[in-house]
Amino acid sequence: MTVHRNDLQLDAEGRLRHFLSIDGLSKTLLTSIMDTAESFTGVAERNVKKVPLLRGKTIANLFFENSTRTQTTFELAAKRLSADVLSINIATSATSKGESLLDTIRNLEAMHVDMFVVRHAASGASHFIARNAAPHVSVINAGDGRHSHPTQAMLDMFTIRRNKGDFGDLKVAIVGDILHSRVARSQIHALNILGAREVRVVAPRTLLPTKVEQLGVSAFHNLDQGLRDVDVVIMLRLQKERMRGALLPSEHEYFNCFGLTEDRLRHAKPDVIVMHPGPINRGVEIDSRVVDGPHSVILQQVSYGIAIRMAVMSMAIHSEAKAAGGGAG
Amino acid sequence: MIDPARGIDTQRTVYIADRTIAGLGTAPDGFRADREIHVPGQIVCPGLIDLCARLREPGHEYKATIASETFAASRGGITTLCSPPDTSPAIDTPAVAELLKERAELVGKATVLPIGALTQGLKGTELSEMSALKEAGCTAVSNALAPVANILVLRRAMEYAASHDLLLIIRPEDPWLRDNGVAHEGAVATLLGLPGVPQTAETVAVAQALELIEQTGVRAHFSQLSSARAVDMIALAQENDIPVTADVSAHQLHLTEQSLMGFDPLYHLIPPLRTQHDRERLRRGLLDETITAVCSDHQPHEEGAKLDAFSSTEPGISSLETLLPLTLRLVQGGDLSLPQAIARLTSGPARILNLTSGTLTPGSPADLCIFDPEQAWIVNSDTWCSRGLNTPFWGQMMKGRVTHTVLAGKIVFEASPTENAE
Missing domain, CATH: 3.40.50.1370 (Aspartate/ornithine carbamoyltransferase)
Incomplete structure (x- = not known):
């Protein structure tokens, strides 16, 4: 097929x-x-x-x-x-x-x-x-x-390769609205094809598609657990429409549970890189200090x-x- | 000759006079044939009865017409077709019901049975004039693909339909759970990023309806089942003597969600193609008689309806001419015996609708289908009759070819001799 x-x-x-x-x-x-x-x-x-x-x-x-x-x-x-x-x-x-x-x-x-x-x-x-x-x-x-x-996924892979070299040892967490995300689907395929050690998706169940494991990922509903020891964190943009479809209660609660902050990033490896396909909602899925911080490679992605x-x-x-x-x- | 209604499977002569079956085996007194048809090696059975075929008239004549589609039906051995009420205007007045019947009679290729609208304009809020619709020849009512406004309307509609002894046809789908779904919610939809229709969109609707059917005592029929769980639920209801029957469309017995890989809009169907497990249960449902009819769910479209990205296309298959061979595939695959397969296309649907046709019993209408079960043919434009070319089986080989279709004693389709020689 x-x-x-x-x-x-x-x-x-x-x-x-x-x-x-x-x-x-x-x-x-x-x-x-x-x-x-x-x-x-x-x-x-x-x-x-x-x-x-x-x-x-x-x-x-x-x-x-x-x-x-x-x-x-x-x-x-x-x-x-x-x-x-x-x-x-x-x-x-x-x-x-x-x-x-x-x-x-x-x-x-x-x-x-x-x-x-x-x-x-x-x-x-x-x-x-x-x-x-x-x-x-x-x-x-x-x-x-x-x-x-696919081109977004390839520029993300290129960014990872330039920062991390080989894919074989990498643990990657993709965080956010996987259900509606074409970026996440393409990244998951690319990471698996390139041989990443582990690909995780982190989201509440309302934002994960049915049988997502069959794409070759492990699913987490808790951000701290999902970030543990990862080399790469990819944050996804959260669309405001999701609140209307009864998928989430509020931006506030989403940020509390799944927003990436400097504190939370400590669960990942010390040399973790943080990526985001943009456009970024500062304070919704990611804290400004992380966007502009030392782990961020978000502008590299663009170039x-x-x-x-x-x-x-x-x-x-x-x-x-x-x-x-x-x-x- | 096979007449599943009476368990007959034998070699016998069928005598026809005055639009009805006059006798079997021995000629009635004084019978003199105007015409004799010898069909060695072929099957003579009752004309097929299709519980769901959209003819697109009135209102959607740019897709197909009663003339084009009843011709295609006769090509497929079908002599009786039920038209769902979602024409434009809907079949919610006697005038529209009569128009369908009269146009079909004028063309003379197949009998068309209009299904009355359950609610006015299929809007799901106010009851249609069901008694008048029954007078005008509607044997059943349905809200087709349109949802009813709420569960109270469904309860009232059931009570009212039961008062007039009308069959209620339900295509079970919860509109909230379906949402904007276009494909079975499962691994394939996840991979392709297509909005999903969960299995529960069907099973929640079946469960709700079953509760109300039991309460109201309406005779009800579930149309075009797609999921294994729905078959199990209906089997259990039947064990408990709740008056429900069910059908499945022929393509659901062969295709699965896997066909969607590649985004071909010809596989865009509602209800969607589900998993192999669902398909196996639907087949077993035919064998254990939870499901007693196979319908075509014929939906002819103009070319443009399928020329777009998958989710922007209109769902449905043009399927009158593949109904018989797709059902016969189950015989070739060992799922059903030949008489069982024919029963699901003749006596099964006849019983659901309380029709006198669907059998070769002397005295019943002389509607016949004669086919060669061994003859192979390719689905292509050489012989295709429906105005809708939207079939995913295009170019595929089918086994089982209709050679003659007889409607009320008149031959309405006869394959050309060259075609027989193929």
Whole structure:
């Protein structure tokens, strides 16, 4: 069954064609994404922050859901690869005028776009687009519903690798709203594929999906226990809507039980790193002193995001170019 | 010839005269055939009765019509179809019920039995005029997929339906627990990040309804069960002589949540596809007769209804033409005998609705399905009749092919000889 999704993401030679979800990809591929990103980290420090890899290619950022940071880093990554970039905020554009998702895609294809970067509120939206897009087009998932956010997970893995080296000895705790989080799902897959020793999820039961253990994690409902001896803590953003859905009583109680403070962080290893995919709610899921404190690598995540997105975009477009050049279809 | 209603499974000639079965084995006095059909190696059984098929008329003719879907039914050996009341307008007045019946009669491919709306406009608050609906030919009432406002309305509706000796059809689902769910709440939905429909959305609704059925004494039928626990609960109620019956849709007997991997909207169904354990219990429920009917739960859609991200698509399968072969798959897999399988498509649903059809007893309507149980065919556009192409079985091989369908003594479908030769 996973094979089906593999087929969609990989070309005949097993190279990245679309980047839709981490699930089903190999350790080798994830490592090569990080290695490629490594080679791009220097670009930003140069005087001319550009490489000509995607010159002449057109990339469309299709954001059916707003996201300042993800959209900006994708745009910057594409520009540093010398691609032409269209950023379309569809939350206020075509589909709200009754145009279907497929019509929007068809129109952009007619403008000879080579790659779609898609953010959408429905799980599986980028699978749908990848399945229905013209054969020369690559699709990068920039977040679909609760399902997957693979570039975020890869920049998180890259941040962990740069700080910790090997994954084999690491204990990682992901804290917060796992149920609604595409980031958490992708991180869990990536950590397991890369061989992390233990992946924990920490949340009240209302914010954990059914059978979450089957994703390869152990579940904790107590933050202190969940943090014990971990090397990496990943905090997730808590959306205010959760209070209305009877999932939580109040922000106050949530912070008391699951908010990360300096005190609580002492349960983790002394050299623990603290991550957050952003945007941060200071004082809701994490205390300001932790965000700005010595364990925090939150800003590193943002800058590595550009290198990872450059890596994924250049790999996907090049696999497509080779496949087309070789006459494969 | 197989007539499960009377336990007959033998080689015999069926004589038809004046729209009814005139005799079996020996010709009635003075019988002279206008036409003879010889069907060596084939099965002659009562025409199939489908307890749930959406024809999309009136109101959703862009999806399908009574003409297109009754034609597809005849192609599938189905001679009687129940239309749920969620047409537009809903079947909550005699006029709409009569319109459905009359249009179907005009087309002449299958008998359509309208199911009356339980509440006005299916809004779940005020009772429909059930007595008038019964006069207009509704043998049962239902609120289809729409919830009733609260449990008191359900109790009153049951009492009122019981007063008019109407069958109440319940598709059990608690709307609060279903919430915005689109897939079985379990490992696959968790992996795919799809909002879940918990098993309890079904079982809580079954439990509530069973309590009220016992209290009110209404005849009730649970439609399209999807979970093992619901089958167990209904089996227990039947042991305690509570008057309940149940059906399952044919695709629930074969598919599971695993099919959703890959986000193919053709597997977007409500109730959702559940686990292998649920599927096994549904199959056993057919064998132990907790479930006495298999329905198609036919929901034809226009192409656009399935062209979107999974959760944004409309649920449902176009399934009239696969009802018989999917049920026969249970015979091929050893779950049911051939007469048992045919019973769940004929005498079983007939008994639930108190119909005189569904049997080959002399005097009953001459509705017949003749099929070749060995003939294999591929689901593709060459022979597909329904306007809805939304089947996940597209391109798959099916075994068991209808060669003739007879409605009230008239041949309404006959496979072309080339097709037989395939």
